[in-house]
Amino acid sequence: xxxxxxxxxxxxxxxxKSTIITSLIKESFVAHVQHVVPEVTIPPEVTPxxxxxxxxxxxxxxxxxxxxxxEIRKAHVICVVYSIDNPNSFDRIPTYWLPHFRQxxxxxxxxxxxxxxxxxxxxxxxxxxxxxxxxxxxxFKEVETCVECSAKLPLNVSEVFYFAQKAVLxxxxxxxxSRDHVLKPACVAALRRIFKICDTNKDGILDAxxxxxxxxxxxxxxxxxxxxxxxRAMVQEHADGxxxxxxxxxxxxxxxxxxxxxxxxxxxxWTVLRKFGYAEDLRLTEAFLMPRFDVPSDCSxxxxxLGYQFFTDIFETFDKDQDGALKIDELDxxxxxxxxxxxxxxxxxxxxxxxxxxxxxxxGWLAQWSMTTLLDHKTTLAYLAYLGYPGESQTEALQVTRxxxxxxxxxxxxRNVFLCYVCGAAGSGKTxxxxxxxxxxxxxxxxxxxxxxxxxNAVDLDGSEKYLVLQEFGSRYEAETLRSSKKTDxxxxxxxVHDSSDTNSFSYISNLRQQYSLDHIPTLFVATKSxxxxxxxxxxxxxxxxCRRLSLQVxxxxxxxDGQLADVFHTICRIAxxxxxxxxxxxxxxxxxxxxxxxxxxxxxxxxxxxAALVVLFRNVRTPLGLGGWGAPWSSWLLGVGxxx
Numbered sequence: 001x002x003x004x005x006x007x008x009x010x011x012x013x014x015x016x017k018s019t020i021i022t023s024l025i026k027e028s029f030v031a032h033v034q035h036v037v038p039e040v041t042i043p044p045e046v047t048p049x050x051x052x053x054x055x056x057x058x059x060x061x062x063x064x065x066x067x068x069x070x071e072i073r074k075a076h077v078i079c080v081v082y083s084i085d086n087p088n089s090f091d092r093i094p095t096y097w098l099p100h101f102r103q104x105x106x107x108x109x110x111x112x113x114x115x116x117x118x119x120x121x122x123x124x125x126x127x128x129x130x131x132x133x134x135x136x137x138x139x140f141k142e143v144e145t146c147v148e149c150s151a152k153l154p155l156n157v158s159e160v161f162y163f164a165q166k167a168v169l170x171x172x173x174x175x176x177x178s179r180d181h182v183l184k185p186a187c188v189a190a191l192r193r194i195f196k197i198c199d200t201n202k203d204g205i206l207d208a209x210x211x212x213x214x215x216x217x218x219x220x221x222x223x224x225x226x227x228x229x230x231x232r233a234m235v236q237e238h239a240d241g242x243x244x245x246x247x248x249x250x251x252x253x254x255x256x257x258x259x260x261x262x263x264x265x266x267x268x269x270w271t272v273l274r275k276f277g278y279a280e281d282l283r284l285t286e287a288f289l290m291p292r293f294d295v296p297s298d299c300s301x302x303x304x305x306l307g308y309q310f311f312t313d314i315f316e317t318f319d320k321d322q323d324g325a326l327k328i329d330e331l332d333x334x335x336x337x338x339x340x341x342x343x344x345x346x347x348x349x350x351x352x353x354x355x356x357x358x359x360x361x362x363x364g365w366l367a368q369w370s371m372t373t374l375l376d377h378k379t380t381l382a383y384l385a386y387l388g389y390p391g392e393s394q395t396e397a398l399q400v401t402r403x404x405x406x407x408x409x410x411x412x413x414x415r416n417v418f419l420c421y422v423c424g425a426a427g428s429g430k431t432x433x434x435x436x437x438x439x440x441x442x443x444x445x446x447x448x449x450x451x452x453x454x455x456x457n458a459v460d461l462d463g464s465e466k467y468l469v470l471q472e473f474g475s476r477y478e479a480e481t482l483r484s485s486k487k488t489d490x491x492x493x494x495x496x497v498h499d500s501s502d503t504n505s506f507s508y509i510s511n512l513r514q515q516y517s518l519d520h521i522p523t524l525f526v527a528t529k530s531x532x533x534x535x536x537x538x539x540x541x542x543x544x545x546x547c548r549r550l551s552l553q554v555x556x557x558x559x560x561x562d563g564q565l566a567d568v569f570h571t572i573c574r575i576a577x578x579x580x581x582x583x584x585x586x587x588x589x590x591x592x593x594x595x596x597x598x599x600x601x602x603x604x605x606x607x608x609x610x611x612a613a614l615v616v617l618f619r620n621v622r623t624p625l626g627l628g629g630w631g632a633p634w635s636s637w638l639l640g641v642g643x644x645x
Contacts, residue, residue, distance in 0.1 A: 009055070014083065025040060040056075094139060113148075311365065350455075
């Protein structure tokens with residue numbers, strides 16, 4: 001909500017614009033005022049809405065035209081003043097003033113102000129006033145309301161500016177169709193979403209407890225029993241189906257807000273909308289969906305215990321048949337308060353655990369959110385908001401982990417969700433390995449990977465549950481990923497997959513390692529299709545020798561087809577937990593290239609100093625030992641170990 005309001009008064013000469021402003025400031029009538037009073041600033045603490053208010057006067061003469069048009073363009077709301085004793089000043093509102101605003105391209109709320117009601121003879125009913133104003137409001141949607149006042153008495157002067165403030169801070173136009181007297185579709189959609197979120201047990205009604213929680217969230221005060229009974233009685237009397245089983249239905253909830261708006265209590269509906277993240281265009285604000293959440297480099301993001309509890313509660317609430325899985329229709333209901341399923345383009349639920357019917361289990365549901373949070377925490381933040389996270393901020397449902405480099409240096413990993421890159425030649429069995437990890441059946445038909453694939457599952461390590469995310473890129477994206485130092489800093493493990501029955505498969509991953517700088521990543525080699533005949537690899541050394549030279553364990557042999565996976569996923573997680581155990585060439589290779597360079601220069605300096613000391617030592621030491629002994633001259637010793645010349 002904005003923190004300042006600029007109110008401009010316009011109208012024909014002599015209608016009393018300057019007098020209205022003076023009466024507000026002086027709280028009494030001033031007979032003689034200047035032609036145009038200076039701009040007035042009212043501090044926030046003396047306004048009902050606690051906003052800074054600027055009140056601007058204007059003249060209507062030819063000499064005032066340039067200033068008037070400038071102020072019209074700067075105004076947040078325009079009060080068009082007419083005089084009760086001058087019908088022509090009223091007639092010029094639809095024929096001159098309102099078309100003039102549109103001609104200038106200005107679209108702000110307009111308040112019609114009828115001044116000098118003290119000069120009217122006889123009583124005027126609300127119905128008679130409505131007959132005059134409604135045709136103008138029907139033609140010009142920017143007209144919010146009409147207020148009659150008297151600057152002389154003074155009467156209703158403060159109400160003029162109160163309604164002007166409300167027109168800016170709590171506008172009618174986005175919420176209500178004044179011609180048809182109904183809520184606008186965008187307003188209905190927003191209120192329906194709010195109703196669904198507040199209906200925590202999803203039984204289609206807001207019971208007393210849910211209404212109280214709604215009242216506390218929006219207005220910081222519980223509903224008194226008498227108030228609750230009064231609401232139910234009014235809705236039941238005027239809205240068909242508005243009350244059921246003693247609770248407020250969606251129809252009743254919408255009816256209440258319609259009544260609030262029709263009675264001029266727009267601030268009530270706007271307070272509700274803003275508490276649930278809506279801006280004036282009735283879209284959820286960026287600040288609501290994406291609150292500030294800083295993630296240092298080399299750190300990752302996981303769900304906190306509060307986050308896991310929230311998603312567990314969501315699962316259990318929408319699992320209506322209590323079969324331990326969310327079916328398609330139940331998932332649709334889960335995401336009915338959001339733009340839709342966030343994983344619709346990812347072949348979900350193939351990415352996680354599901355039952356035989358394809359319904360997502362609780363373990364698969366939590367694993368999927370763990371993966372989403374690791375790979376794109378902003379999506380999780382937004383969906384926590386969409387789904388109605390009940391805390392003060394959805395950021396408390398996430399937590400930032402310790403930096404990977406610090407974990408490796410300390411030799412103790414504190415994270416619970418691990419990322420593993422799976423690389424290898426086309427047809428080597430990477431996709432089959434990912435499908436097996438997600439509990440999907442083996443598919444003998446080969447389909448080339450055209451875009452990155454992510455799967456996730458929970459892995460039990462000594463009674464502690466970890467989540468492992470496997471990523472396969474496909475030949476189109478693999479090189480792009482591996483050449484990016486930013487992306488190669490992200491995985492906890494890299495798995496090189498080769499087809500043990502294909503003589504050329506291992507050369508592909510050997511070339512990958514030579515082409516890209518990947519030796520800082522803990523590494524595992526996997527040989528797939530162990531059910532087929534083992535082929536001699538066309539490579540300078542065979543895979544087992546290659547791995548031993550890198551101080552790594554030999555390739556883990558698996559057969560997805562036969563279900564023989566050799567506990568490979570536990571092995572990956574154990575490597576992630578103890579990264580220094582699987583660095584190619586030894587743990588010191590885990591250092592970044594820059595750190596290795598610094599170490600090189602340090603060692604060079606140290607070794608240079610040691611060499612100088614040795615030279616001095618050998619020049620000064622004299623022993624009676626013979627040629628070839630340790631006490632022999634330096635040149636003789638070199639010849640002795642240097643072999644034939």
